[in-house]
Amino acid sequence: MTELSKSESEIYSLRKEKEAAIRDSKIDSFPTYFENTTNASEILKLHSNLTDGEKTEISTSVRGRILSIRSFGKLTFMDLKDYSGKIQLVLSQEELSTELAQYIENYDVGDLVGVSGNIMKTKKGEISIKVTDSILLSKSLRNFPEKWHGLKDKETRFRQRYLDFIVNEDAIKTIQTRFQIIKLIREFMDSKHFIEVETPTLQPKAGGAIARPFTTHHNAMSIDMFLRIAPELYLKRLIIGGFEKVYEIGKVFRNEGIDMTHSPEFTMMESYQAYTNVNGVMDMVEEMCCYVFSKLNVNSEISYLDSKADFSFPWKRISMFDLVNNKFNLNIDFDSDINSILSSLEKNFGLTYSSKTIGLLVYELFENHIEKEIIDPTFVTDYPKEVSPFARESKEKQGITERFELFAFGSELANGFSELIDPEDQEQRLKEQAIKKSDGDDEAHVEDKDYIDALEYGLPPTGGLGFGIDRFVMMLTNNESIREVIAFPHLKPES
RNA sequence: GGGUCGCUAGCUCAAUUUGGCAGAGCAACGGACUCUUAAUCCGCAGGUUCGGGGUUCAAGUCCCCGGCGACCCA
Numbered sequence: 001m002t003e004l005s006k007s008e009s010e011i012y013s014l015r016k017e018k019e020a021a022i023r024d025s026k027i028d029s030f031p032t033y034f035e036n037t038t039n040a041s042e043i044l045k046l047h048s049n050l051t052d053g054e055k056t057e058i059s060t061s062v063r064g065r066i067l068s069i070r071s072f073g074k075l076t077f078m079d080l081k082d083y084s085g086k087i088q089l090v091l092s093q094e095e096l097s098t099e100l101a102q103y104i105e106n107y108d109v110g111d112l113v114g115v116s117g118n119i120m121k122t123k124k125g126e127i128s129i130k131v132t133d134s135i136l137l138s139k140s141l142r143n144f145p146e147k148w149h150g151l152k153d154k155e156t157r158f159r160q161r162y163l164d165f166i167v168n169e170d171a172i173k174t175i176q177t178r179f180q181i182i183k184l185i186r187e188f189m190d191s192k193h194f195i196e197v198e199t200p201t202l203q204p205k206a207g208g209a210i211a212r213p214f215t216t217h218h219n220a221m222s223i224d225m226f227l228r229i230a231p232e233l234y235l236k237r238l239i240i241g242g243f244e245k246v247y248e249i250g251k252v253f254r255n256e257g258i259d260m261t262h263s264p265e266f267t268m269m270e271s272y273q274a275y276t277n278v279n280g281v282m283d284m285v286e287e288m289c290c291y292v293f294s295k296l297n298v299n300s301e302i303s304y305l306d307s308k309a310d311f312s313f314p315w316k317r318i319s320m321f322d323l324v325n326n327k328f329n330l331n332i333d334f335d336s337d338i339n340s341i342l343s344s345l346e347k348n349f350g351l352t353y354s355s356k357t358i359g360l361l362v363y364e365l366f367e368n369h370i371e372k373e374i375i376d377p378t379f380v381t382d383y384p385k386e387v388s389p390f391a392r393e394s395k396e397k398q399g400i401t402e403r404f405e406l407f408a409f410g411s412e413l414a415n416g417f418s419e420l421i422d423p424e425d426q427e428q429r430l431k432e433q434a435i436k437k438s439d440g441d442d443e444a445h446v447e448d449k450d451y452i453d454a455l456e457y458g459l460p461p462t463g464g465l466g467f468g469i470d471r472f473v474m475m476l477t478n479n480e481s482i483r484e485v486i487a488f489p490h491l492k493p494e495s
Numbered sequence: 496g497g498g499u500c501g502c503u504a505g506c507u508c509a510a511u512u513u514g515g516c517a518g519a520g521c522a523a524c525g526g527a528c529u530c531u532u533a534a535u536c537c538g539c540a541g542g543u544u545c546g547g548g549g550u551u552c553a554a555g556u557c558c559c560c561g562g563c564g565a566c567c568c569a
Contacts, residue, residue: 007541008505011523053530068532075529092529109522123530143505146521148533151506155564167506257496260566494545494563 011143018106019139025103029136034114037061040080040087043119043127050121060129061116062087063137065166066109068147077128078107080115081166088128089115100133110140158489174477175487181292181473182249185269188291192284194245194271199234201227201251207451208232208390209466210433210443211254214264227253232390232464233451235272236419240459247271249469260481261411264490267469272419276463278402281416282379285406285465286313289377296476304409304475309375317404319382324365332362334397359384359399377408383417389429389445390464391417413472416465423455 004012022029037060050056064082071077078089093101107113117131145151150167157164157171165172186196204223206213208230218225231248238246249269256262273280290313293300300312325332328349332341338358345351345365355361363384374380383403385393391401403417420426430452436444473485483489 005505005542007523010541011505014524070531070534071528072531072534073528075531077531077534079532088532090530094529122532124532126530126532128530143522146506146533148521149507153502153506153564155502156506158564492563 008143012141015108015139015141018108019141021106022103022136022139026099027103027135031114031135031137034063034135034137035061036063036114039084040064040082041085043087043129044085047119047121047127050119050127052121052125053123055120055130056118058119059116059132060119061114062129063114064112065140066107066111066113069107069109076104080113080129088122088126089117089131090120090122090128091131096131103136104134107136108140110142110144111136112138112140154483155491158483158491159494161488171484174473174479174484177296177477178469178473178485180296181476182267182469184292184295185249185288185467185469187295188288189247189269189271192245194247194273195243197235197238197243197246197248198250199228199231199238199248203228203234205446205448205450207445207448209252209254210387210389210445212256212443214253214255229254230268230466231270232466233448235270236459236462236464237451237454239272239274239462240454240457244274244460245272258490261471261474263470263482263486266482266486269465269467269469271465271467272462273464274460274462277418277461278381278404278416278463281463281465282317282404282406284463285379285414285416285467286315288467292476298476302475304478305480307375307409309377309408311377311408315377315379315406317379317381320366320380320384321362321382321400323370323380324362327370328365332358334358334400357384357386357399359386363387371407371412372410374407375409377406377413379404379406385429388417389433390420390426392420392422393425409475411471411475412468413475414465414467416463419459419462419464421455421459421461423452426455427452 039062043060043062047056062080062082064080067079067081067086069076069078074093076091076093078091080087080089091104096104113134114137115129115131115134117129117133119127120130121127145163145167151157151163157168165175189196202216202218202225204225206226206229208228209232211229213226213229216225216227217223230252231250235246235248247269249267251265252268253265255264258264273284289311293311300310302309302311321332321334324330328345330341330344336358338355338361341358341361342353342355345353353361353364355364363386366380381404382394382397382400383391383405385391385399385401388401388403391403394400394402401417404415405412406414420429430445430447433445434447437446470482470485474480474482477485479485
């Protein structure tokens with residue numbers, strides 16, 4: 001137990017005394033099981049037609065946490081909260097046995113109790129339970145945050161997330177929506193006959209994305225291992241093995257900074273489907289989001305923070321080259337002369353770039369000047385080969401891949417492509433990454449002979465997708481920070 | 496990695512500008528109260544001002560070092 005301050009320990013010992021009084025009472029407390037007949041919101045829903053002041057003989061029992069107590073001496077009101085909502089309890093001392101009345105005197109805000117009683121409506125019109133019996137299920141020994149202002153301090157909210165969930169309805173609602181969304185994504189993928197799989201989280205090589213991994217060590221095998229930065233290369237091995245449609249929802253880990261949109265561990269849905277390509281993947285993403293929106297009753301007009309976006313389908317699909325050309329009034333094509341474009345950018349916009357290739361230049365211009373401005377959901381296509389080591393090169397446009405990233409509200413939501421299936425090409429691309437790595441780029445991809453071996457047995461033409469669950473949830477729950485959509489976001493220990 | 500701001504009672508916040516007894520509301524505790532729902536009224540108590548050092552007669556306040564957090568930038 002952490003050390004308590006003086007006022008905290010006073011409350012602690014006081015509540016310990018009340019707990020002892022409860023134990024000393026003839027009423028047998030702290031049962032391991034308490035049967036309820038219904039829950040708070042069900043009661044409110046079923047009895048809204050009562051008239052003010054009406055009392056019924058309908059008996060009910062519920063269980064939950066006491067959120068507040070308003071006492072009038074001989075009449076006491078309490079708010080009881082369970083998973084479904086809140087219900088008011090009315091306790092009239094004259095209608096309870098002396099023993100039970102004394103017993104309930106020992107209840108505090110925060111205690112978990114079971115109650116039985118009859119459903120009624122107060123004179124002021126609040127549906128309540130007139131308590132006839134109650135039992136303490138678990139005692140709270142700590143002082144709760146204030147009921148009106150609640151718990152605001154972000155650090156405390158995330159360090160003691162359970163308190164946040166008890167006190168802040170928005171917090172619990174966000175997490176509920178998160179898991180509902182994940183469930184809906186599963187439903188959709190299952191309906192499309194994808195099978196859900198699990199691939200290694202501990203990997204001897206951290207592959208499938210451009211990111212710095214967390215490192216660990218396996219003692220028995222005596223090798224360093226890495227937490228996965230993506231499940232990609234294993235999922236494609238499953239496609240090689242004959243699974244034609246697979247997906248995985250799980251954590252990936254990237255050893256990078258933490259900010260409003262980045263968490264070192266986050267949740268991705270990755271899917272791979274044989275015999276389709278980048279266009280099929282974009283279609284599927286749209287269909288999947290459509291399913292989620294309709295089940296969540298989300299309007300196609302989505303408000304997020306200060307902006308509004310039109311999520312009606314179909315979503316715009318536009319080449320990164322077109323976006324850049326429109327923005328800078330240029331006419332860059334995959335085979336343009338880089339030097340004349342660099343000088344034109346400098347002359348007309350005062351922008352100094354030293355990109356080595358057309359592809360890298362377009363990519364940098366897009367990242368620096370355009371990405372943040374994309375509000376309506378948009379599939380940006382034609383990613384340069386240099387930044388897409390696993391995507392298949394376009395047949396028509398040299399140096400450009402069949403790849404897209406989906407953006408909305410200035411943030412990346414998804415990434416997908418026609419998978420590179422040629423082992424020689426793949427080997428060459430990873431070699432280029434390895435050179436970057438040896439030049440000091442610790443995010444560059446490692447060579448992976450084992451994966452190349454697998455490709456040599458034949459990967460069918462395949463469309464792959466990575467879909468960022470956390471950011472999707474942020475947009476649908478109107479949360480600015482990724483921490484809000486993660487039940488237990490990481491914080492540095494205090495000491 | 497750089498910058499700005501913050502950390503005061505269990506919670507939400509004052510007091511920092513100009514160094515001069517560390518305060519309020521809610522929660523708790525004692526009392527009154529049978530229809531409240533931020534209940535009301537009376538009373539009482541609660542502090543390592545994030546930690547360490549320095550300046551000063553005097554530091555929550557100024558200076559230095561450290562911790563944690565928030566935001567902005569790269």
